[in-house]
Amino acid sequence: MLWRAGGALRLAPADAGALWFTLWQALLSAALSVAAAIPVARALARRRFAGRGLLVTLLGAPFILPVIVAVLGLIAVFGRGGALNDALGLIGLGPLSIYGWHGVVLAHVFFNLPLATRLILQGWLSIPAERFRLAASLGAPVGRLLEWPMLRGVVPGAFAVIFLICLTSFAVALTLGGGPRATTVELAIYQAIRFDFDLGRAALLAAIQFGICAAAALAVQAVRLPDTMGGGFDRVVERWDGGGLSRGVDAVALSLAAGFLLLPLAMIAARGLPGLADLPPGIWAAALRSLLVALGATALTLVLALALVLRGGWIATLSGLLPLAASSLVMGTGLFVVLYPVVAPRDVALPVTALVNAAMALPFAARILGPAVAQAEAAHGRLADSLGLAGWTRLRWLLLPRLRRPLGFAAGLTAALSMGDLGVIALFAGDGQATLPLMMVRLMGAYRMEQAAGAALLLLSLSLALFWIFDRGGRADADA
Amino acid sequence: MLTLENLRLQQDDFSLAADLVLPDGGVVAVLGPSGGGKSTLLAAIAGFLAPAAGRVLWNGVDLTPLPPARRPVSILFQDNNLFPHLTVAQNLALGLDPRGRVTAEQRDAMTEVLRLVGLSGLERRRPAALSGGQQSRAALARVLLSGRPLVLLDEPFSALGPGLRAEMLDLAASVLGGAGRCLLMVTHDPEDARRIASHVVVVEDGVAAAPQPTAALLADPPAGLRAYLGR
Numbered sequence: 058m059l060w061r062a063g064g065a066l067r068l069a070p071a072d073a074g075a076l077w078f079t080l081w082q083a084l085l086s087a088a089l090s091v092a093a094a095i096p097v098a099r100a101l102a103r104r105r106f107a108g109r110g111l112l113v114t115l116l117g118a119p120f121i122l123p124v125i126v127a128v129l130g131l132i133a134v135f136g137r138g139g140a141l142n143d144a145l146g147l148i149g150l151g152p153l154s155i156y157g158w159h160g161v162v163l164a165h166v167f168f169n170l171p172l173a174t175r176l177i178l179q180g181w182l183s184i185p186a187e188r189f190r191l192a193a194s195l196g197a198p199v200g201r202l203l204e205w206p207m208l209r210g211v212v213p214g215a216f217a218v219i220f221l222i223c224l225t226s227f228a229v230a231l232t233l234g235g236g237p238r239a240t241t242v243e244l245a246i247y248q249a250i251r252f253d254f255d256l257g258r259a260a261l262l263a264a265i266q267f268g269i270c271a272a273a274a275l276a277v278q279a280v281r282l283p284d285t286m287g288g289g290f291d292r293v294v295e296r297w298d299g300g301g302l303s304r305g306v307d308a309v310a311l312s313l314a315a316g317f318l319l320l321p322l323a324m325i326a327a328r329g330l331p332g333l334a335d336l337p338p339g340i341w342a343a344a345l346r347s348l349l350v351a352l353g354a355t356a357l358t359l360v361l362a363l364a365l366v367l368r369g370g371w372i373a374t375l376s377g378l379l380p381l382a383a384s385s386l387v388m389g390t391g392l393f394v395v396l397y398p399v400v401a402p403r404d405v406a407l408p409v410t411a412l413v414n415a416a417m418a419l420p421f422a423a424r425i426l427g428p429a430v431a432q433a434e435a436a437h438g439r440l441a442d443s444l445g446l447a448g449w450t451r452l453r454w455l456l457l458p459r460l461r462r463p464l465g466f467a468a469g470l471t472a473a474l475s476m477g478d479l480g481v482i483a484l485f486a487g488d489g490q491a492t493l494p495l496m497m498v499r500l501m502g503a504y505r506m507e508q509a510a511g512a513a514l515l516l517l518s519l520s521l522a523l524f525w526i527f528d529r530g531g532r533a534d535a536d537a
Numbered sequence: 538m539l540t541l542e543n544l545r546l547q548q549d550d551f552s553l554a555a556d557l558v559l560p561d562g563g564v565v566a567v568l569g570p571s572g573g574g575k576s577t578l579l580a581a582i583a584g585f586l587a588p589a590a591g592r593v594l595w596n597g598v599d600l601t602p603l604p605p606a607r608r609p610v611s612i613l614f615q616d617n618n619l620f621p622h623l624t625v626a627q628n629l630a631l632g633l634d635p636r637g638r639v640t641a642e643q644r645d646a647m648t649e650v651l652r653l654v655g656l657s658g659l660e661r662r663r664p665a666a667l668s669g670g671q672q673s674r675a676a677l678a679r680v681l682l683s684g685r686p687l688v689l690l691d692e693p694f695s696a697l698g699p700g701l702r703a704e705m706l707d708l709a710a711s712v713l714g715g716a717g718r719c720l721l722m723v724t725h726d727p728e729d730a731r732r733i734a735s736h737v738v739v740v741e742d743g744v745a746a747a748p749q750p751t752a753a754l755l756a757d758p759p760a761g762l763r764a765y766l767g768r
Contacts, residue, residue, distance in 0.1 A: 436617050439585055445606025445635040454637060458622035 072262060074237060075245040080269070082158060082241070083223035086165035087216050093166065094173030094215070095208065097314045100307035101174070102181035112315060113178075116171040119318075121470060121524050123477025124168070124228040125494045126513045129501065130321025131155065131164055131233075133328055133510070140324065160233035161241075165226060169219040171318065176218070180211035214277070221273040225266075225384035228479040228494075232501060242266045243386045250484055256394050263390040267383055325513050332511025340496060340512055344519060347476055347493040350411045351523060354475040355468050357415035362422035362467065366430050367456075388413045389481030403487030410482045410492070414475035421474075422467040426460060433459035465531015469524035476520045493519070539582070539687060539719055541745070544591035546574070546581050552589075553577055555745035557738065564710050564720045565748055566730035569740035570765045575723045578745055579689045582721070583612040595687060606635070611680040613693035618676035619664040625651075625675050626660040632679035647682060654678045654708065670701045677705070681712055688713045690722040706733050727755055727766060741765070 101113065119127065134140050135155045142153060155163065184203050192199050227243040234240060240248075242262055249259040383391075392409055393402055402409075433456055441455045457464075479494040486495055493516045500509035539559040546553040553574040559565050567575045580586040582593055584605035593600045600608050611632075619628045629647050630637045639647070651657055654674040664672050673694055680688055690709065694702045706722075710733035713720045721738075724730060730737050736748035741761045758766060 437620060439605075439612075439614065440617060440620070442585065442605045443583060443610070443612050444631050445604075446631070447606075447635070450635045450637070454623065454627075454631060455620065458620075 071237060071240070072242075072245055072258070075240045075242050075262075076265060076269075078158070078239060079224060079226075079241045079243075079266075082161055082165070082239075083220050083226075086162050086169065086223040087220040089162065089166050090169040090173045090219050091177075091212055091216050093170050093314070094177050095212075096306065096310035097170070097174045098177035098181055099204075100310045101178050104304075104307050104311075112311070113175075115315075115318060116175050119168050119171045121473035121477070121520055122168075122322075123479075123494055123513075123516050123520055124164075125232065125479050125497050126325060126477065126517050126520075127167060127321060128164055128229060128232045129497070129506075129509060129513045130325045131160075131167060132506075133324035134321050135160070135163065140320070156233055156239075157236070158234065158239040161226065161229055161239055164229040164233055165223045167317065167321065168229075169222060170314065172222075173215045173219060174314070176215040177208070177211055180207045183207070217273065217277045221270065221277055224270050224273055225386070227384070227386045227483075231479070231483070232498065242269075243384065246386055246390050247483060250390065250393060256397065259390050260394050263387045267387050270384065270387075325510060325517065328507070328510035329514025329517075330511075332507045332509070333514060334511075335508060336511050336515070337496075337500065337505070337508050339491075340493075340515070343491050343493045343496040344515060346407060346490065347516070348519065348523075350407055350414065350482075350492060351472045351475040353408070353411035354414035354418065355471045355527070357411065358418045358422050358471045359464060359468055361415065361419055362426050363460075365419070365423050366426045367452075383416075385413050385417050385478060385480030386484070388416060389484045392481070393484050402485045403490060406482060406485035406487065406490045407492075409485055410478070411475070413481045414478050415471070417478070418467075418471035418474050421470055425463045425467045425470070429460050429463040430456060462531045465527050465529070468531070469527035472523040472527055473520045476523055477516065538596055539721070540592075540594040540597075541582075542592045542594060544581065544593065545589045546577055546586060547589040548577060548586070551577070551743075553740070553743055553745060556591075557745065557747040559719055559721065559738075559748060560736065562714065562716045562718060563735045564714045564722065564733050565736045565738060566734035566751065567721060567723045567738045567740055567745075568725070568727065568730055568762065571725065573740045574743070574745070575740050576691055578740060579612065579691050579721065579723060582687075583610050583689055584608050608687075609685045610687045610689060611683055611685045612689040613676050613680060613691065615692050615695055618693060619672060619679075621664050624661050624663055625656065625667070625678075628664075628675065629679050629682055632683040647678075650678045650682050653681070653712065669697055670705065673697065673705050674708070677709060677712075686718045688718070688720045690720070692723050692725075702729075703732060709733070731755060 101109065132139060132155055135153065136142070137154060139155070145153065154160070181204070184207055188203055189199065191197075192202055225243060226241055227247065230239065230241040230244040231247065234244060242265060246259050246262045246266065249255045249262060389409070392413070396402060396405060396409070437455055437459070441451055446454055477494055479498065482490075482492050482495050483498070486492070491499065493512060497509050497512045497516065500506075500512060538561045541555040541557050544555040546555075551574065555578060567578065569575055577586065581588055582600075584600070584603060584607075588601065595609055600610075605612075619625075620631070623631070626647065627637060629650070630639045630643075633639055633643050633647075647660070648657070651660065654677055656671060656674050656678065659667065659671065659675075664675070667675065676693065688709075694705045697705060706729060709720065709722075714733075722729070722734065730751050734751050737751050737754050738748050739746045739754070739759070739762050754762075
């Protein structure tokens with residue numbers, strides 16, 4: 058990719074602006090997400106209430122929620138004709154626009170507030186209950202004694218990982234950003250390829266994007282990060298502080314967060330249902346293409362992740378980390394630049410999308426499978442050794458059966474991620490090759506919002522269904 | 538006949554020396570304080586721990602370079618002796634063939650062994666659907682079926698109640714001792730040793746001592762063992 062970029066090493070002034078915007082919007086998004094997450098996580102950590110489990114589950118949902126669907130939901134709430142502006146109009150305040158930098162940041166906070174909350178909640182729950190008891194018996198201030206040191210450990214990690222995620226924002230910037238003041242590097246890459254067909258500039262931009270993401274990924278490795286994939290969120294620590302005013306603060310934090318997260322989803326359902334009756338032609342073909350890409354990516358990811366986890370070593374670590382630095386669009390650009398002289402990109406759009414999606418999901422899948430393999434080996438490895446189970450027979454009799462749950466979970470995540478991915482497909486697809494997310498973007502671009510909402514509901518249902526089926530499949534018959 | 542020839546085991550800053558011969562056809566108990574190296578000794582014989590020096594020989598054949606599955610050794614651990622996701626029949630089949638394929642004759646042998654340990658008709662059960670005693674029997678059945686002459690028991694019955702444990706020990710001794718075989722059993726209860734073991738190997742202070750006849754040893758234990766036994 059770099060080689061292809063050579064010779065065209067000049068950036069338009071707009072590209073420097075894109076770089077600047079990418080950095081500061083990611084900083085702002087991460088800061089807002091973390092700041093908003095702290096009161097929400099504190100409330101979840103110290104309150105017991107009906108629906109708490111549901112709310113925690115909901116906090117995991119944005120991970121498998123297609124970005125483009127969420128964007129449509131946010132437009133439905135915060136957009137020009139949205140619920141918020143209707144309400145503001147009633148009291149005579151002028152319409153707010155969601156398009157521009159504040160829309161990009163809003164969408165990023167929507168996606169990352171739940172992640173930040175889970176990370177910080179994990180930190181809160183990691184404080185042993187005995188410490189709270191001790192603090193209560195001494196009458197010591199819980200905040201300064203226990204919570205502040207915990208936050209100092211957890212918040213930098215949460216901030217760094219969200220900063221990294223926001224750096225690679227493409228779908229949000231494509232739909233809500235744009236223009237000189239709200240173009241990310243990824244969006245600039247896309248425009249360089251699709252509109253200017255300047256492959257050299259695209260490759261250079263992709264190299265820049267990879268550089269800043271790799272630097273951020275290294276920074277993320279350096280900070281301690283709790284694992285939110287597992288469970289354990291159902292614990293509420295017994296506390297002796299926090300009556301009176303703080304009760305009200307917690308209630309407000311939880312209501313605001315739940316409303317902020319739920320309202321856009323509710324709007325998609327409300328607007329999508331009528332849209333379902335009027336879906337554009339070709340939507341089912343697009344859905345089928347998305348499904349095939351998702352299933353292909355899932356199969357590929359599972360095989361690769363299993364191979365990585367079983368082989369181990371630095372190659373495994375590196376190939377598990379690289380996709381964190383190289384976003385879907387950066388990888389897509391590389392493949393586009395390499396493939397362009399050989400084949401027409403549109404001929405390989407779907408396989409390339411599946412491949413890139415598989416690579417994107419690989420770090421997550423490997424992180425899910427790794428501990429499970431270690432656990433199976435720790436518990437049953439010696440028995441397997443003494444019976445002479447090696448290679449394929451070990452995989453068949455020991456590992457695959459023990460890995461059913463994590464395999465199902467990883468497959469569900471990959472399928473849902475791939476189903477909703479809008480990155481590489483936007484570069485490669487011709488007219489007749491749109492996947493469901495790309496179809497939605499095209500409908501939104503044509504201001505056919507009713508149909509876009511219908512497509513969004515379809516996409517959301519398919520993503521959730523895929524996740525549910527795979528995850529369920531891993532749990533079935535798991536009595537052993 | 539099991540020979541430990543100038544064996545020296547090293548794990549971090551723990552070390553254990555053994556230079557001894559176990560008699561043929563016997564049941565030998567390994568006795569000693571916790572953390573003394575009893576399990577380490579068994580792990581080395583089974584091939585899970587490479588010795589720092591010395592050799593492990595079975596009937597004069599050097600086992601030291603062989604991986605666990607290639608040794609004439611079956612081992613039962615404290616737990617996890619059955620794969621929880623496989624049925625009893627599948628677990629037993631893996632004792633015969635790592636690919637889990639069994640011939641008709643082997644299937645008959647499985648039925649016979651299950652009858653011997655009192656598990657007839659439970660082939661299709663998973664371990665979770667068996668009681669603790671039944672799980673131990675199923676693991677014993679696999680050891681029996683694999684027919685390896687040297688059997689190592691690393692306190693596999695320690696989770697069972699006293700009555701059931703005695704029953705399992707008697708069963709193990711009756712089917713796993715005998716000519717051409719050797720049963721080596723870790724225990725921290727001298728009663729277990731008195732019940733089935735002809736000899737005792739005392740492991741303490743970094744040394745596995747040569748086997749002594751059980752009755753004589755327990756009647757007049759050396760100083761270290763005496764302290765451990767609380768006498």
